Amino acid sequence: MSAYEAEPQPDPEPQADPDPQAVPMAHYDAVILAGGAARRLGGADKPALRVGGRALLDRVLAACAGASTTVVVAGRRPTVRPVVWAREDPPGAGPLAALDAGLRRTTAESVVVLSADLPFLDEDTVRRLLTTLRARDAEGAVLTDRGGRDQPLVAAYRSEPLRRELALLAAEYGGLTGLPLRLLTAELELTRIADPVASFDCDTWEDVAAARARIREHGHVLDEWITAVKDELGIDLDVDIRLLLDLARDAAHGVDRPAAPLTTFLVGYAAAQGKGGPEAVAEAARKAAALADRWANESRPDAPDAG
Incomplete structure (x- = not known):
């Protein structure tokens, strides 16, 4: 568990998740806590650690790209997309102080609260959290990990209850510095979603190594690589990868192997x-594929005489 996670909670009663497509995507803001000492990583800059060629913080930012406002509570750093920066006072005051600082920069009725070390979080998970929050009429929807523990930094909340409870805790304890997250979540009506993959975080070097190995598994590597390339080149373009792969195959088989990368580049x-x-892109690929097909057909014994 990271320093920002809550202590184990009783096992939640299983409930069927609502269909994410059945509930319209809510207007929401996002708060990402990217501070912390990362003691189990020897004090490394955890949000900047790369998994699949992308910084952990950038991976989380991609998952909440639909947020109207995204607040990152940490020292400023380069990010893959613009964000609003905030800082807890004093720096290092802990998760509740950081959450309070981030929440002050948001205005939406719903807020997704995330840590910056979630390599497998994606937009579908964020959507599922938000739709569950709305469908269940709860004050928060949190993921649970493989051990059934609540992960309050992979969650969607209604903003008003968060502000209310943070204010009450600050009044009761004379501030939020050093207070654990469980004091907040214990006062909220939560619904839970079991997801050991999306809730996986990188607390240790072993976790980082495991995440990097999973990214390179056959079922993930292509999408991960294409996303990393687009981020690196600053390209925001969704294309039909299979179409381009089919074109590369046709060019390699029908023309010459080096024709594959050159053709896709030209497309x-x-x-x-x-x-x-x-x-x-699709139209250019279609034209190039047709050309590759004509080229290949010319080598057939029964090809029409060009002359």
């Missing part, structure tokens, strides 16, 4: 020249 360049989006 991308042509689409960019036309200032097009995914549709332009």
Whole structure:
């Protein structure tokens, strides 16, 4: 468990998750806690550690890209997209002080609260948290880990109850410095979603190594690589990867092996020249695939005489 996580909670009663597509995506803000001493990592800058070529913080930012406002509570650093920066007072005052500082910069009725060390969090999980929060009419929807423990920093909350309880705790204890998250979550009506993958966080070097190994598994590596390349090049473009792979295959088999990467490069360049989006890429790929097919057919014994 990270320093920001709550102590083990009683096992929740199983409940069926609502269909994420059945409930409209709510307007929401996001608060990401990216501070902490990372003592189990020897004081390393944990949000900057890379898994699959991308910083952990950037991976979390991608998962909550739909937020109207994203607040990162930490010292400023380069990020893959613009965010609002906040800092707890004093720095290092703990998770409740950090959450309070971030929440002060938000205005939405719902807020997704996340730690910055979640390598497998994605937009679908964020959507599931928000739709569950709305469908259950709860004050918070939290993920639970493999051991059934609440992960209050992988959660969606209604903002008003958070502000209310933070204010009450500050009044009772004379401030929020050093207070554990469980004092807050114990006062909220929560619903729980079991997800040992999305709730996995990187507390130790062993966790980091395990995350890096999983990213490179066959079922994940291609999507992870393409996302990392797009982030590195500053490209925000969703394309049909299978279409491009089919084109590369046709060029390699029908023309020559080196034709595959060169053809896909030229398709991308042509689409960019036309200032097009995914549709332009698909159209250029279609034309190139047709050309590769014609090229290959010319080598068949029964091909029509070009002359």
